Amino acid sequence: MFERFTAEARAVVVGAVGHAERLGVRKVREEHLVLALLDGRTGRAAAVLAALGVDRRRESLERELLGARRRAGLSRADAEALAGLGIDLTLIVDRVEHGHGAGALDPGRTARGAAVRGPLFGPGYSREAKAVLKRALRMATERRERKIGDHHLLLALTAHPGVVAETLADHGAGLESVRRLVCAGVAGGGRGRAA
Template sequence: MFERFTGDARAVVVGAAEQAARRGRRQVEAEHLLLALLDRTGGRAASVLVALDVDRRRDSMVRALADARRRAGLSRADSEALAGLGIDVEQIVDRVEEGHGAGALEPEAGRGAPPAPRRGWFSGPAFSSEAKAVVKGALRMALERGEREIGDQHLLLALTAHPGVVSEVLADHGVGLPEVWKALSAGSFGRGDGGAGRAA
């Protein structure tokens, strides 16, 4: 499927791998795709994020992602569901961190076997099942919009549509699926990919 990615979409994938490596993770997660999108200044997704005024809220989004990691990746909806059962997630996190240090419940860095070498243009770490679902969702978004290539805007659309922490953080900051879809439909962001084009 990566052969259908535009240059901008490929840059997001490479950026996500860099985000994962910086955090000592062996797999690219959906969160890393979002962080890579937030770092981009070119491409249709970056134009949409500017149009939705995400620049002012970027730091808040990064903090929200970090808070979710601290809760072992639980979304706010998950935490609320557990609260309904009488389980106070924040209290549990505080107790665990008292005994084992800050970030004790975050997914372990470097856990598991090293990724197998990959062939092709992307030789980075493997994608988690959630990140793979986002990539498949990007393909669906491209098809739904009648577009043959998968661009960074389709990755953004897929992140807003895939249930979990990332879509929750995006929605909390005014970047839901309807807002992104509307901005893409109304905007004049062009159909190019910043001149990068597709790799041969």
């Protein structure tokens, strides 16, 4: 399948490995794919993210994604539901981290600098990240496109409900807005350029 990826999509997959290693986790996860998409300077996903202004809100987006991981992957909606039951998730996370160290609730955490191992679709990718890659393939096939582009990865990330899609939507890249720009032919070739 990797041979069907465009150069930009390959760069995203490879870049996600780098983000996982930098953050000291064992597996590439959806949020690493998002960060690698934001690193892109060319390609349709870069143009879509720029058109939506997401690239200018990278720090906020990254902080929210990493904060969700700190909360054991619970979304803001999950935290609000717990708060409705009288459970202060922030207080619980703080207590656990006080006793066990920062990131203690993140099940994917490993020693800083540990390498992500495994080939594409191997043990180095989380189940969710593999699902994103497979969903991107399906989206390309449904659109009768021979190559899997970075825009298919972006669409796949926004299409699956969860923390990553919620965070992207909160930062202006919900499924419908991304789909609209992809279908309208927003083209790559540099940040903010659209056709």
